[in-house]
Amino acid sequence: MKRIVLLASGSGTNVENIIHYFSDNKEVEIVAVLTNRKDAKVLERCARLNVSAIYFNRHAFIETDLISDFLNGLNLDLIVLAGFLWRIPKSLIDHFPDRIINIHPALLPKYGGKGMYGMKVHEAVKENLDPETGITIHYVNEHYDEGTIITQVRIFVDAADTPETIAQKVHSLEYEHFPRVIEKLLFKG
Numbered sequence: 001m002k003r004i005v006l007l008a009s010g011s012g013t014n015v016e017n018i019i020h021y022f023s024d025n026k027e028v029e030i031v032a033v034l035t036n037r038k039d040a041k042v043l044e045r046c047a048r049l050n051v052s053a054i055y056f057n058r059h060a061f062i063e064t065d066l067i068s069d070f071l072n073g074l075n076l077d078l079i080v081l082a083g084f085l086w087r088i089p090k091s092l093i094d095h096f097p098d099r100i101i102n103i104h105p106a107l108l109p110k111y112g113g114k115g116m117y118g119m120k121v122h123e124a125v126k127e128n129l130d131p132e133t134g135i136t137i138h139y140v141n142e143h144y145d146e147g148t149i150i151t152q153v154r155i156f157v158d159a160a161d162t163p164e165t166i167a168q169k170v171h172s173l174e175y176e177h178f179p180r181v182i183e184k185l186l187f188k189g
Contacts, residue, residue: 003031006019008035042083101181122166135152
């Protein structure tokens with residue numbers, strides 16, 4: 001049995017998609033979803049989907065080993081950041097080397113780093129008239145969006161696209177590819 005935990009900060013659309021993707025897979029267990037926002041919509045999704053969800057605050061995550069110790073005790077194969085916006089502490093990365101992954105809504109290294117998430121990324125793509133954008137799935141290290149790239153998937157940006165239509169295209173890529181990449185990582189080797 002492969003065991004994963006998902007971390008999210010917002011609405012949880014990718015979390016829900018991943019939960020649905022693995023719902024009939026008897027070899028994968030989504031142990032829990034953790035969030036750093038007590039008002040995150042992902043909590044409602046998890047309640048509806050009957051998946052354990054846990055809220056934690058900055059102190060527990062950054063200034064103590066509480067979350068790291070909790071996760072370490074779960075015998076996890078993979079930690080998946082699905083719209084999680086805080087930088088991961090080095091202690092957690094050290095506990096789970098090459099077992100924490102993230103998805104970013106752009107083709108890194110473009111439009112990565114602190115503060116580059118969600119619509120801010122799509123607005124930057126439009127403002128710079130980029131002919132393409134996409135998603136990057138990467139391992140997490142101690143710096144925002146600088147871990148080793150696992151895969152990138154590209155889409156063309158049409159001149160008529162708005163940040164909102166770019167976001168829709170990128171979300172479609174996320175929903176299609178993220179669960180598949182997770183599955184490949186879980187069962188590689």
